[in-house]
Amino acid sequence: MLPFFQLYSNLILQTLFSLSLTLVLTFLKIPVFFLQGLHTYIHPDNVAGHHGGPASSSSGVRAAIRRPSDSGSGLDGYQSLSSRTNTELKKKNKSKDKFEFDENNAQIFRLKLDEGHLQTRLFYNDYHNSFVFSFVGISCLLLYKYLGYKQDSGVLANGDLIPIIFGFIGLIKAFSSLAKISFEKSGSKRSEKQFSAIFGVLGFILGIIICSGIGPLVFDFHFDSIEGSWRIFVSILMGFIAGSLYMPAGKNARSFWLGTDQLRCNLSIISCGWFSRLILYANYILTVFTALLWINPFVEILSFVSFSKSEFTRFRLLCLLLSGVLQIVSLRSNLQMFLNEAVLSWYQRLHASKVPDLDFSRAKVFLHNHYLCLAVVQFFAPSVSLLLFLGLSQIDTNSFDKYNLVKEVAVFMAWWIVFIWAVITSASLVFYRRGILT
Template sequence: MKLTTEIFSTSNLIVHAAFAISLTLILSLLKIPALFLHGLHTYIHPDDVNPNATTSSGIRAAIRRPGAADSEHPKPRKKSKDNFEFDENKAQIFRLKLTEGHLQSRIYFGDFYTAFNFSVIGFLSLSLHTFLRVDTDSGLVKSGTIIPLLLGLVGVSRLFILIIRVGFQRSASKRSERQLSFVCGVLGFLLGLIIAFGVLPDWILDFSFKSLDGLGKFFLAVSMGSTVGYLYIPALRYARAFWLGTDQIRSNLSIISCGWLSRTLLYASYIVTVFTSLLWISPFADLLINGGANRSQMATNRREVIEIAGRLGMPRSSFDNVRSWCLFGSGMLQFLTLRPNIQLFLNEAVLCWYQRLHASKVPDLEYSRAKVFLHNHYLCLAVVQFFVPAMMILLLFGLSQLDDGFLKGTPGVHNFKLYSAWVKEVAFFMAWWIIFVWSVLSSAILALYRHGTLYVS
């Protein structure tokens, strides 16, 4: 009888362990990360190394670094005074469907492969934990909470370290972009100090960190600033992909834009992300809560409008559920738009080739060849930059949904309810902070594209 009770009390631990091991084997055998990127189209600029030869022998598809030996450079024909004849061989571009062999040769593919597997296992383990009946009195280990908790925390840490490593890749971004990324990080740190130490009043931001001490608030501000700094370049790539995918430049080129399904996902992801980022802004949130206009009434003279909106809103408990589902939906939509964003990142090189081809009567395609090479070479780097924010949102959301008092029975943790609430609160806030920063940066960059200050080339 005692043995049966012991086995029953540790059933969740056994289920979580078996589930994690099974997922590891399935993801490894099926090679899901490579399959996830399989079928994307990349592009290769032709290298005319022998202009005088025939087309079959004079053209070869090549991905080589710009600045190679002069003998390997394509030699454009000299312009004739009597009759202009453009060599059409140099105007070609080849499309290649990516396979596992191609992906393995790309830089950072191994990092993306392991991060994808570990993150998906952690997120699914956290999702399984929400459907199991958990006896919190049995402790952290016997209840099985230890496995999704560790997988989630380690997964978030690995993703954060990975995006930092990617950010130090100098040749993958412009110097001005890295400088702006640093400036945004500093500004994010200062804003984090203001938010964490409660300088902002409650009627502006619906977050409070009363359970954190001074050191905890400082490290939270550092995490917020680091997040802003390392999300700037990914948000810049996302804005360019959105600009091309929705055909904002009105090029009407089918090879550059995407299909209706991908375009719908792009619009839905952007709209849901912006809407979710506003749900923790108190003036906007009070408009959706029944009876939640008291704080806003003290901060505005438009009392009648806010009172009407408050009466038409939803209860506070329902509003909290809506916020949680919007947070989850935003992360899922960003994950689902990973493939369209990567395809549009590769299509950006095609746009550069097309612009250079029609820029003058005698086009210089050396720059476009370099662009095509870099987009091929740093394909998996861009994958990491699109993948990490979405998966960090999902993992942090999963950590915030753990049971109250899940740290009960942990050695050295006496006030387990306080520490459990602290972990859930910080995880929930950081998930929202990533969405908020992502929406602000991408919206600002899109506004600059619309104004004409920035342009895709």
């Protein structure tokens, strides 16, 4: 019995580890815990009492942002933030242009996300399943790397099947969630769906160019060993990934734009703190730098650095790994910026004219709450897919004749995710700066 455990120790460890980790993630509700502590916002239609009096503090809702004129309304303990001072408000009241405006209806309330909020949101199950299977797949790949590879031991003895199976399941869950979100009728604008389709077609065409032999003139990838049918499959996969990443990368650019205060609105509640801002900058710079590492003109520039071929290969893989990790680290900051955009809309509509029009901001606050988990999946799925592709490329097995080809394609797909992410994010930031996007 002991020789059996010694021979199949890797397989047994992989199996027990994957099953126990799945149970722990599910029963301890780690996907919910990962998002707890973030703040969301509500914009009530009428915060006054039933008889026109001030809102009761016994309702459990805490006001995060209030107009200065409501500071004495009897709601103790509320944080008062406003874009106008009391002096400015007095000058406004002395103005000849008088109008009736209910200050109570201009309030916005901040709530801390908890388990009840998250589990009732649309697409929560998609986020939960993507998180669990992706986390288990990445963990199994890390355990495989730690246990090492036994020569001439076979697939079962090495436990190769467990990380491969969970790795592919994690990829399928992540991309199926992205595809489901992309086809959601009310989850995105019609123009966003059209641009996603355009990027999908462009990605497929570029895939044909890269796989056909023309690509190595620009991209440092060589697919000479790939047969014609596999090249079509790789091109279709590239098109699918490019189309699926358009909306997530666009949201990432918007979060970066708001989090680093490119609007210069000087509202501390909208922009990030210094540490989160540092993470956003580092993530963007590393993503662009990593995307350039497989483009021949940039590779020629780096060739002057004393890198050997093996060292340069490891350096590329390390940059891919760091890029995926930074995307996960910046996920909470990006999601908070997505939610804070509702505050920006409230602020703009409140001061856009003499008579504030808050209908648009009410709708925006509702939609940002309603599609909270949709945004989580869009920020989460690309980063874990990058890490899963990278992990699958590191499995050393000679048991499958075609697996060396799969490893080569896996590295390429990890880079392709980074490349598309960098292109769409950079283009969106340029459009924001020039006022093409608002």
